Amino acid sequence: MRILVIEDDLHLADNLRAALEKERYSVDLAHDGESGLFHLTEYPLDLAVIDLGLPKMNGIEVIKKAREANLDIPILILTARDRWQDKVEGLDAGADDYLTKPFHSEELIARCNALIRRSAGQANPEMLAGPIRLHTRSQQVWVNDQELSLTAYEYKVLEYLMVNPQKVISKSELTEHIYDQDFDLDSNVIEVFVLRLRKKLDPENVFKPIETLRGRGYRLQSQW
Structure with a gap:
């Protein structure tokens, strides 16, 4: 943010x-x-x-x-x-x-x-998306009640996707909202963070929480 x-x-x-x-x-x-x-x-x-x-x-x-x-x-x-x-x-x-x-x-x-x-229409500091639970104050994340260890930028990406449920978020929008103003908007680092997030959130590739829309960006799945 x-x-x-x-x-x-x-x-x-x-x-x-x-x-x-x-x-x-x-x-x-x-x-x-x-x-x-x-x-x-x-x-x-x-x-x-x-x-x-x-x-x-x-x-x-x-x-x-x-x-x-x-x-x-x-x-x-x-x-x-x-x-x-x-x-x-x-x-x-x-x-x-x-x-x-x-x-x-x-x-x-x-x-x-x-x-x-x-x-974002979220009165509660705890946000839910399927088996994912994120607490904005403590900045903790759980999947099926198992706490995950995320890096600062992995957390930022996930939080932004959860604050904007069902919205397609482009790579440039993610970059603009999680990095300082002078960051290179053409960097592919967002792809790396999303890849790492997928592996941490869904290591068995069961519920596929983050959807890629080719040429448009990413969206947190609304159905599980």
Whole structure:
């Protein structure tokens, strides 16, 4: 999953990126409202974390313009303002949730996880697909109640497929959502991850969880 953080406090932005990357998110940073809005509208993202007190364009304007452009990803606002009116203004502009500074990184992670799950229609942190069970908070995966050991990127691929059930996901879309912005989109590394996932999820090739659609991409099987 790929998150954009728009925060002009460079130290806080770096800390947020470190905390989110520790949770296996790919993170892009912007430090003012104008560059943040450009990134929001030009790059594929799963969630945005936006500070309200931004230079060049404040967070409220960024959110309004993003929603006017029909951007429908979840947005979490950060604010150092303690007036309830500021929080209401942010939510009315189109944000989905807010955090007041200072906050604990654990709360930020929990809210990001919840927003991404809800945007995919998954209220529960545990997702199921046939015999596969994935817990987004602990990042554990089981098949027939046997826990698997996945690498960070194998987990990211599986999570993205499970968050988008029955959707055909191209290699480029997978790459864009699990890697940082400067990764080579033409790399065949996604094929390697999918191959490894298949072997770990279904070593006996019994239920074939990941379907390949030639020339189009991959899809998590909806029927078992």
